[in-house]
Amino acid sequence: MTRVVVITGASDGIGAEMARQLAAREGAQVALVLGARGAPLLDTVAGQCQALGAQTLSVAFDAAIQEDCRRLIRAAMTRFGRIDVLINNAGRSAHALFEEVDDLGWYEELMRVNLWGSVWCTQAALPHLKDSRGSIVAVSSLAGLVGVPGRTAYCATKFALSGFFEALRVELAPSGVSVTVAYPGVVATRIRQRGFKARGEEAGVSALKEEKAMPVEECARLILAALARRQREVVMTAPGKLGRWLKLIAPGVVDRMARNAVKDDLQAQ
Numbered sequence: 506m507t508r509v510v511v512i513t514g515a516s517d518g519i520g521a522e523m524a525r526q527l528a529a530r531e532g533a534q535v536a537l538v539l540g541a542r543g544a545p546l547l548d549t550v551a552g553q554c555q556a557l558g559a560q561t562l563s564v565a566f567d568a569a570i571q572e573d574c575r576r577l578i579r580a581a582m583t584r585f586g587r588i589d590v591l592i593n594n595a596g597r598s599a600h601a602l603f604e605e606v607d608d609l610g611w612y613e614e615l616m617r618v619n620l621w622g623s624v625w626c627t628q629a630a631l632p633h634l635k636d637s638r639g640s641i642v643a644v645s646s647l648a649g650l651v652g653v654p655g656r657t658a659y660c661a662t663k664f665a666l667s668g669f670f671e672a673l674r675v676e677l678a679p680s681g682v683s684v685t686v687a688y689p690g691v692v693a694t695r696i697r698q699r700g701f702k703a704r705g706e707e708a709g710v711s712a713l714k715e716e717k718a719m720p721v722e723e724c725a726r727l728i729l730a731a732l733a734r735r736q737r738e739v740v741m742t743a744p745g746k747l748g749r750w751l752k753l754i755a756p757g758v759v760d761r762m763a764r765n766a767v768k769d770d771l772q773a774q
């Protein structure tokens with residue numbers, strides 16, 4: 506039977522790479538529902554997946570709008586009649602010291618994209634995921650486990666996302682729907698260029714040393730491996746794993762690690 510996988514934020518970066526890897530691995534056995542705002546890039550990714558044998562459906566949608574999230578899931582059901590996996594991946598970043606921000610409007614916008622978009626898609630897809638005893642993935646971040654300076658908005662969205670899906674995992678255990686939360690570190694995508702800056706403008710450039718970033722292929726592979734094993738979570742990078750335990754016994758050290766990880770970015774602000 507064809508497995509139906511819905512991926513939000515599938516037009517670029519980690520979401521697009523997960524789509525390509527699923528298509529490469531499963532070919533005609535997988536139907537990919539690809540969602541993002543920008544139709545042209547979505548169609549490019551859909552074409553790459555079709556060339557690998559997968560069926561695809563591209564849906565231009567804005568995760569910050571509840572009705573768009575419902576429409577994405579309706580479109581998946583109308584076309585394929587079932588949903589086996591929902592990967593909540595769409596997200597934006599944001600880099601600003603809290604004191605530099607006058608208008609907090611974009612903090613709310615970021616929360617709609619990074620948290621509410623995932624909640625709305627999950628609510629719409631849940632009856633279908635229960636029917637298929639399927640799987641949900643939420644792409645959080647190491648910034649959803651540790652407070653990072655210059656990331657108050659982003660950390661708030663990712664801590665909230667992790668909290669929502671941690672609780673949902675326990676609620677859904679009896680229904681056979683698995684919930685996997687992914688915690689990537691710095692991954693080589695254009696997310697930092699697209700992130701919000703203090704006045705809500707797009708950053709345009711990344712202030713981090715991108716050569717140290719995890720390749721997007723590796724990140725996508727780790728998430729898909731965790732999904733296949735129905736793992737509760739996947740924490741990426743050695744400092745990410747270490748930081749999790751250190752936070753319990755030496756939280757000040759973790760604060761310093763977080764500051765150090767973004768020191769170039771802080772100097773640029």
Ligand SMILES: NC(=O)c1ccc[n+]([C@@H]2O[C@H](COP(=O)([O-])OP(=O)(O)OC[C@H]3O[C@@H](n4cnc5c(N)ncnc54)[C@H](OP(=O)(O)O)[C@@H]3O)[C@@H](O)[C@H]2O)c1
Nearest residue numbers: 514516517518519541542543567568595596646692694696
């Ligand atoms: N890259 C990293 O270092 C990193 C680290 C930790 C966690 N993450 C998380 O991984 C996820 C994917 O990030 P990425 O690095 O792959 O970013 P990316 O390369 O910038 O791709 C983001 C994707 O999300 C889509 N998107 C953005 N805003 C959207 C909206 N309002 N509605 C629907 N789709 C939207 C984008 O397409 P459109 O702009 O066309 O909508 C694009 O397809 C995010 O949740 C991010 O927070 C990334």
